[in-house]
Each structure stands twice: as C-alpha cells, then as structure tokens.
Amino acid sequence: MKDxxxxxxxxxxxxxxxxxxxxxxxxxxxxxxxxxNNPLADLAQEKMKEINEAYDAILKERxxxxxxxxxxxxxxxAYSYGRSAPNNRIRQMIINNNIQxxxxxxxxxxxxxxxxxFLMGSVMVRKGWYDEAKRHFQTACSMDPANTEYxxxxxxxxxxxxxxxxxxxxxxxxxxxxxxxxxxNMMCDCCGGF
Amino acid sequence: xxxxxxxxxxxxxxxxxxxxxxAYCGLCHALKKRYGFISRFAVNxxxxxxxILLWAVNDEAPMMCKKNCIAxxxxxxxxxxxxxxxxxAADASVILLYCKLADEVQDASFFQKVxxxxxxxxxxxxxxxxxxxYPEFCEYTNECLxxxxxxxxxxxxxxxxxxxxxxxxxxxLSEFVDDAAKKRIVSQILYHLGRYIYLLDAWDxxxxxxxxxxxxxxxxxxxxxxxxxxxxxxxxxxxxxxxSIKAITVAYDLIGDNKMDGILRNILTMGLPTIVQLVCAGRxxxxxKQINERSV
Numbered sequence: 001m002k003d004x005x006x007x008x009x010x011x012x013x014x015x016x017x018x019x020x021x022x023x024x025x026x027x028x029x030x031x032x033x034x035x036x037n038n039p040l041a042d043l044a045q046e047k048m049k050e051i052n053e054a055y056d057a058i059l060k061e062r063x064x065x066x067x068x069x070x071x072x073x074x075x076x077x078a079y080s081y082g083r084s085a086p087n088n089r090i091r092q093m094i095i096n097n098n099i100q101x102x103x104x105x106x107x108x109x110x111x112x113x114x115x116x117x118f119l120m121g122s123v124m125v126r127k128g129w130y131d132e133a134k135r136h137f138q139t140a141c142s143m144d145p146a147n148t149e150y151x152x153x154x155x156x157x158x159x160x161x162x163x164x165x166x167x168x169x170x171x172x173x174x175x176x177x178x179x180x181x182x183x184x185n186m187m188c189d190c191c192g193g194f
Numbered sequence: 195x196x197x198x199x200x201x202x203x204x205x206x207x208x209x210x211x212x213x214x215x216x217a218y219c220g221l222c223h224a225l226k227k228r229y230g231f232i233s234r235f236a237v238n239x240x241x242x243x244x245x246i247l248l249w250a251v252n253d254e255a256p257m258m259c260k261k262n263c264i265a266x267x268x269x270x271x272x273x274x275x276x277x278x279x280x281x282x283a284a285d286a287s288v289i290l291l292y293c294k295l296a297d298e299v300q301d302a303s304f305f306q307k308v309x310x311x312x313x314x315x316x317x318x319x320x321x322x323x324x325x326x327x328y329p330e331f332c333e334y335t336n337e338c339l340x341x342x343x344x345x346x347x348x349x350x351x352x353x354x355x356x357x358x359x360x361x362x363x364x365x366x367l368s369e370f371v372d373d374a375a376k377k378r379i380v381s382q383i384l385y386h387l388g389r390y391i392y393l394l395d396a397w398d399x400x401x402x403x404x405x406x407x408x409x410x411x412x413x414x415x416x417x418x419x420x421x422x423x424x425x426x427x428x429x430x431x432x433x434x435x436x437x438s439i440k441a442i443t444v445a446y447d448l449i450g451d452n453k454m455d456g457i458l459r460n461i462l463t464m465g466l467p468t469i470v471q472l473v474c475a476g477r478x479x480x481x482x483k484q485i486n487e488r489s490v
Contacts, residue, residue: 009451029447030447030448034444035444038441038444039378039382040378040379040382040444040445040448043375043378043379043448044444044448047448047450124354127358128354128358128361128382128385128386128389128438128441129354129355129358130354130434130437130438131352131353131354131415131430131434132352132354132355134434157433157437158433160433160436160437160439160440161429161432161433161436163436163440164436164439164440164463164467165432165436165467165470165471166467
C-alpha cells in the first residue's frame with residue numbers, strides 16, 4: 001500500500017487536526033455526489049477507498065481518534081426501481097455504464113412516458129449531452145411532477161454555473177490597500193511631504 | 195487555433211507563467227523542426243494546454259533551453275525541447291488546422307475563403323507528413339468533420355449532437371496515454387474541452403453567422419433572430435458550458451497531485467470561466483495576448 005501520509009498529502013509531523021482537515025478536503029473532492037451519472041464514478045470510488053484506508057491507517061497508528069467516512073455513498077445516485085421489467089433492465093445498463101446499449105433499447109420503445117424521458121436524460125448525462133439531458137429531465141418532471149427522482153435529476157442539471165463562475169478574481173485585498181498607501185506615502189515624501 | 199483555452203495570467207505564479215510560455219514556445223519550435231518554417235503558424239493555446247496536461251499525466255518534467263524567437267528576435271527565450279508529447283501536439287495541431295481550413299474554404303466570406311485556400315496550400319505538405327505519422331487520427335478527424343457537415347446541411351438544432359462531432363476529435367487524442375485508467379480520465383477531459391470549444395466558438399460567431407445566414411446550432415436551438423441575446427438564453431448557454439467545465443475539473447481531480455497542477459487548475463477553474471464571461475459580454479478578443487481579470 002502507498003504511504004498513507006502521502007495519500008492524504010501531509011507529513012508525518014502534521015498535527016491531528018490538520019490531518020483531519022486535509023482528509024475532509026479530499027473527502028469533499030472525491031465524494032460520490034460529485035460523480036453522479038459520471039462515467040468516471042468507479043475511479044472516484046477507488047480513490048475514495050484509497051483515501052479512507054490511508055486515513056484509517058494513520059488514525060490506527062496514532063491510536064484510534066475518530067474514523068473515516070467509509071460509508072459515504074451517493075445520496076442521490078442510487079436508482080429506485082421502475083414500473084416495468086424492460087425499464088429495470090435499461091436502468092441496470094445505465095448503472096453498469098453500458099450507455100450505447102441503453103440508448104439503442106430506449107430508441108426502440110414507442111411509449112415515451114415520464115420514465116422514458118428520465119432514462120433517456122440519464123443516458124444523455126453519461127454521454128456528456130447536457131442540454132439534451134436537461135430537456136429530457138424537464139419533460140419527465142412536467143409529465144410526472146410529484147416524482148422526486150426526476151426532480152433531483154433536473155436539479156443536478158442546473159446550478160453548476162454558481163460554482164464555476166466566480167466574480168472578482170483578484171481585485172483589492174487588505175495587502176493591496178496597505179501597499180498602495182505605503183507607495184503613496186513614499187511618493188509624497190519624495191515630493192516634499194504634502 | 196480557437197484560443198478559448200487559456201490561463202488567467204494575473205493569478206499564475208511567475209514561475210508557472212514562465213513554464214506556460216516555455217511550453218507555447220516549445221510547441222512553436224517543435225512545429226518548425228518537424229514541418230518547416232511556415233508551420234509555426236499552427237502554434238496555438240489549445241494544444242499548449244494539451245501538452246501540459248499530458249506532461250502532468252505522464253509525470254514528465256520537460257527539458258528547457260534558450261532559443262531564438264522569430265517574433266521577438268532581440269532576446270533568447272526559454273523553450274521546452276525534446277519532448278515526444280510536444281511532437282505529438284505539433285502533429286495534431288497541423289492535422290486539425292488543415293482540416294479546419296478545409297471547413298473555412300467552404301463556409302466563409304470571399305476574402306476569408308481566399309485566405310484559407312492560401313494557408314491550406316502552404317500547409318498541404320505538412321499535413322501529408324503528419325497524416326503519415328497518425329493516419330488513424332487523420333481519418334477519424336475527417337470522418338467527424340464530415341458528420342458535422344451532414345448535421346449542418348440537415349439544419350440540426352441540437353447543440354449537443356453538433357458539439358459531439360468536434361468533441362470526439364479531441365477525445366481521440368487520449369489514445370496517446372498508455373495507462374488505461376488515465377486514458378479514461380484524459381478522454382473525459384478532452385471530450386468536454388472539445389464540447390466547450392465548439393459551443394463557445396458558435397456563441398462567439400453568432401453575430402457573423404446571423405448576418406451571413408451561415409449555419410449556427412445555437413441560433414436554431416434557441417430560435418434566435420438577433421445577436422443580442424436575452425438573459426434566459428445567456429443563462430442557458432452559461433449553464434451548459436459550466437456543466438462541461440465542471441465535468442473537466444472533476445475528471446482532472448482524479449489525476450491527483452502533479453507538477454503542472456498550478457497551471458492546469460488556473461486554466462480550468464479561472465481561465466475557462468473568465469473566457470465564457472468575456473464571450474457572454476461580447477468582449478472576447480482572440481488576438482489579445484493575455485487574459486487577466488481587468489478584461490472581465
């Protein structure tokens with residue numbers, strides 16, 4: 001196994017609190033919720049397992065304080081069962097990342113109800129066709145407004161913008177303010193101290 | 195090439211900015227070494243990003259040396275050399291540029307067509323050489339662009355279907371990576387980078403395409419009549435681009451710590467979003483040498 005300290009990204013001298021902080025940052029980064037409907041979800045799961053094992057090893061070495069989030073599973077990734085056997089089969093294909101086959105089967109279905117649109121939306125998300133996915137989820141929600149599974153899926157397709165676009169990158173901070181004042185002061189002295 | 199994949203210079207450490215410049219200069223020199231003087235015009239920011247990403251994935255620290263610069267002949271510049279990743283990026287740049295010019299020869303205005311035809315003639319022998327080195331990539335690029343042409347001729351209104359044809363071209367470049375897990379990660383990064391580039395380019399070209407009545411998937415998808423977009427459409431476009439940027443970033447997170455992390459994270463979390471905001475505000479200038487926060 002790799003050195004647990006390097007997996008967490010800390011040195012052997014790091015305090016318990018800092019190790020906990022570093023672990024929490026990594027857990028936040030690789031949490032299954034960030035990889036819902038993502039073709040790389042299995043790689044993220046492996047990474048999360050590696051991090052949990054490393055953290056548990058460090059804690060054991062430092063004599064048992066707390067534990068990792070070993071039971072972290074995706075809060076919204078699990079598929080509830082659909083009403084029909086063909087749809088369950090398609091859901092399983094999506095879970096197993098067998099996207100091409102899932103799409104082919106969905107295209108042969110003539111009854112395009114809310115669940116069909118939800119499943120097609122899920123296929124589109126895995127393919128990276130986010131606009132199509134959003135439209136399918138919107139249709140599913142409008143056909144079956146009470147369904148929380150469809151509503152959750154739609155909510156995941158909105159709101160990425162908030163986390164991605166941050167206003168005021170750089171800009172003034174306390175250091176800039178101080179430095180500017182110091183420079184202004186120096187200039188004033190050079191010019192005879194007004 | 196497209197110029198939508200760039201760092202936010204003001205947020206880079208000086209050594210990171212210098213490394214980025216050395217990579218860009220390295221690409222220019224690799225093009226000159228492999229394809230001759232004229233091919234230097236194929237140097238671009240997009241494949242500089244690709245180079246740095248592959249260095250990170252392969253844990254490679256590029257060699258540097260001082261070389262003369264044709265654009266700034268007074269002082270020698272620090273250039274990355276002897277990297278087969280740079281050579282690969284040079285080959286891919288030539289192939290993609292030649293194919294893109296073929297597209298412009300058909301679609302553009304009269305003077306743009308003449309310019310594109312001229313450039314294409316200059317690049318023909320370079321393209322032939324590159325296609326011998328990577329015949330499969332060459333064939334695949336042409337296939338995807340033909341597919342795109344078919345979708346355009348059918349006036350398809352799906353922005354995803356059209357973006358997909360271009361995204362798959364970039365995705366194909368992930369075959370350079372040997373390790374199976376890393377190949378999947380790079381494949382996801384490059385697919386969504388391709389989608390981001392295609393959609394942002396379509397957004398940037400909206401006014402020209404509307405005036406010249408050229409195909410533009412965004413016009414058809416949102417039933418646009420004027421280049422002055424309403425807030426609802428702007429928000430939809432920003433959201434769908436954000437989804438791709440997020441997909442790239444969470445995929446990149448799986449690579450883990452690497453020597454190029456500072457530059458790559460700057461490009462993905464600051465450069466790309468800033469450029470989207472500039473295009474949204476109609477203030478993105480491809481010819482501008484640097485993007486810094488004063489531009490937004």
